[in-house]
Amino acid sequence: MRFDVITLFPEMFSAIKDEGVIARGIKKSLLSIHTWQLRDFSDNKHRNIDDKPYGGGAGMVMQVKPIRDCIRKIKQDTPGTMVIYLSPQGEKLTHDLAKELSELDSIALLCGRYEGVDERVIEHDVDKEVSIGDYVISGGELAAMVLIDSVSRQIPGVLGNAQSLNDSFANSLLDYPHYTRPEIIDDQQVPEVLLSGHQANIDAWREDQSLKNTQKKRQDLIKK
Numbered sequence: 001m002r003f004d005v006i007t008l009f010p011e012m013f014s015a016i017k018d019e020g021v022i023a024r025g026i027k028k029s030l031l032s033i034h035t036w037q038l039r040d041f042s043d044n045k046h047r048n049i050d051d052k053p054y055g056g057g058a059g060m061v062m063q064v065k066p067i068r069d070c071i072r073k074i075k076q077d078t079p080g081t082m083v084i085y086l087s088p089q090g091e092k093l094t095h096d097l098a099k100e101l102s103e104l105d106s107i108a109l110l111c112g113r114y115e116g117v118d119e120r121v122i123e124h125d126v127d128k129e130v131s132i133g134d135y136v137i138s139g140g141e142l143a144a145m146v147l148i149d150s151v152s153r154q155i156p157g158v159l160g161n162a163q164s165l166n167d168s169f170a171n172s173l174l175d176y177p178h179y180t181r182p183e184i185i186d187d188q189q190v191p192e193v194l195l196s197g198h199q200a201n202i203d204a205w206r207e208d209q210s211l212k213n214t215q216k217k218r219q220d221l222i223k224k
Contacts, residue, residue: 001031001155002106003148004074004081005141006067008049008113010035012141022149025158033148036074041066050114059115067110067121074108081106083127085117086140086147090129093147097130101147102154109147111140172221176209 005013016022017033025031039047043065050060075081082104091097101107110117110126122129132143152158179190193205214221 001102001104001152002078002081003031003033004078004106004108005033005035005111005144005148006038006070006074006108007035007111007141007144008038009111009139009141010037013145016145016148021158022152024160025152025155028157030155030157031152036070038062038066038070041069041073053115057115061115062112062117062121064118064120067117068125071108071110071125078106081108083108083110083125084147085110085112085122085126085129086132086143087112087116087122087129088131088134088136090131092134093130093132093150095150098147098150099154101151107151109140109144111144113139172224173210174214174218174221176206176213 007013013033013035017026022031022033026033038049042049049066050062053059053061071083082101084107086109110121130143130147132146137143179194183190183195191205193201196202
């Protein structure tokens with residue numbers, strides 16, 4: 001899986017490229033992250049990529065040409081790339097969507113800033129808008145990192161095992177509780193079934209706890 005990230009702040013992505021699960025996936029050659037500095041595609045000496053909005057109003061709007069030229073370069077290098085714009089107006093990122101995206105060969109992520117991008121980019125150059133939630137953050141970089149992480153976890157081999165199969169939402173339910181050593185701390189004890197060594201009973205307990213956890217915290221998932 002190849003991720004191309006169009007951004008004004010490529011340095012931010014060292015946070016996931018150099019650490020944790022994503023870094024291990026990169027070392028295994030299971031995925032790659034390529035950042036593109038959008039200012040490199042500016043056609044003016046000040047490297048501006050934004051301008052005032054037509055019709056007036058606060059803030060600035062990211063221009064068409066630098067974004068379009070960058071996308072064209074990415075698609076020239078990697079034909080068939082899906083272009084995703086991180087936007088609060090987009091389809092909400094879910095486990096199912098992350099799994100669907102993980103089956104692609106390449107994704108380009110457009111990180112907006114300011115008041116967003118010129119609508120003509122969204123209409124003609126973007127394949128899908130994706131949101132990480134019903135709130136607004138300062139730019140698309142953090143949202144892109146969330147998407148990269150959630151999608152990468154679904155790529156076979158990135159986690160080293162079938163661990164993602166037990167993630168919350170993997171079976172439309174929340175995860176079951178987890179415990180580790182010591183067995184007793186501050187009079188709080190690990191459930192005995194987890195110490196029994198009886199795998200069938202442990203699996204049944206985990207399934208029951210997953211259902212109870214979902215009923216308690218996310219009844220909307222039960223209704224679905």
